[in-house]
Amino acid sequence: MNRHQVLTGAANSGDHCYAVGSVEGVSFTAYVAGCDIVILTGDFQRIQIIPGAVHGYVQVSCIDCCTDTGKVSRNTSLKNQYYVMLSLKWP
Template sequence: MDCSQILPGAVNSGPCSLATGYYNEHPFIVYASGRDIVILDGRLKHVQTLLGSDLGYGETPINCVDTAELVGKIAVSWGSDVVFFYPEPLEDNQVQNNNEFPGHWILSHTIPVDYSVLSLSWNKEGKQLLVGGDALSLWSYSAEESVTSLLPPDPNSSGEGCQGVWGESWRCSLAQPAVYLSFSPDGAMFASASQDDHFVKIWYQSKIGMYMCCVYNTYVLTGI
């Protein structure tokens, strides 16, 4: 077999080290490589590398990464920090040809949480982000800067992050750390899974706004 592409850096181990998405209908792949984030286009051509050392994470490997599939936002966890990157279009003088990827990613927000983050999941529209580890929390975006208990916008960022704020809208403690999270396609429910307890939990919002869950034993589901 002939080598068709050499990727810049090996992918970190674990189920949450690679994600795919779209920006302006252009597919891309993002993966964690050590302390850095590598972004490729749909043809596996290198688009951008986001260096952890540039953000102060020179000694902290990446735990997980996820994308908001429809809008191209990227969330990355370095330890207990969740960092948002938003896509921006390239200037006309930066686009060399029609085959070049039409955007690049810039730092938008950093969310410090009080536990090591092991899993992330965006909803498709990029307005909600699940953060999992020893606890499970839901972060939501609001265009209203007057909303209380939300993080202020980063004055050094651009795009949506300067116009609204993110805040933790729900949290639940867990007996076992959540190592996998996934929103349903319509965003109405989400699933979580832990490493050692063999349970899949399906979370849904009750009429009073609290999230409840149904628990499924994977021993039963798989017939083990």
Template sequence: MHLHQVLTGAVNPGDNCYSVGSVGDVPFTAYGSGCDIVILASDFECVQIIPGAKHGNIQVSCVECSNQHGRIAASYGNAVCIFEPLGINSHKRNCQLKCQWLKTGQFFLSSVTYNLAWDPQDNRLLTATDFIQLWAPPGGDIPEEEEEIDNKIPPVLSDWKCIWQCKTSVSVHLMEWSPDGEYFATAGKVKD
């Protein structure tokens, strides 16, 4: 009997608890499952599970993947953690994603967010609580990926900085960037 499938857990409730991104041209899916983040290859093979115990066992409320550099932003309560792929030598056959995600940044919001959105260049992140806030890494640097894990020094955990914010009149339910990253749009829902 051969191992056929690994069940990784159900997706947390909510429209923003899963996301599709890519590392280069290789797509992946990430989703919140309880307190964990599950990362799947395009064939739904489990690539990595980021355990929630490292983040206080708080349920993941939102996950957003970037489309160029493979960054993952996830919210745990009022904390937003940034994970970036680090190239490794994979011993798995037919595995296109030859990387593991490491936590490289974090910041704290005034309350829980259910909306995150990467800009098209993967350099800035929008968050929505009572405020819409735009966050950027210190210095705006994007770490370069290297082939060998032995030659790569693990990234230093850095706090991101809020570079812009605006109070909203209603809670934000949808956020989307324009393709050029110059503008973004939000939509709210008025309570009856």
């Protein structure tokens, strides 16, 4: 199975399930679909998927992106909420 086949549906509902950031002047969009984080270019072409297996198959409830360093933070609905900073891998 290819990583692009991980997605099973639309983005999670809510106001904080997508964010826009940039790295080295190049903008990108990140959104969450279930347990997965999807990174798209400024013109919405997929460049990276971070599968739910990376963070224990827990549904992501909130995501944010840094506009300077290109890091993505995510938050789950667990009682002990935590953030994981992920660096983007450009092709």
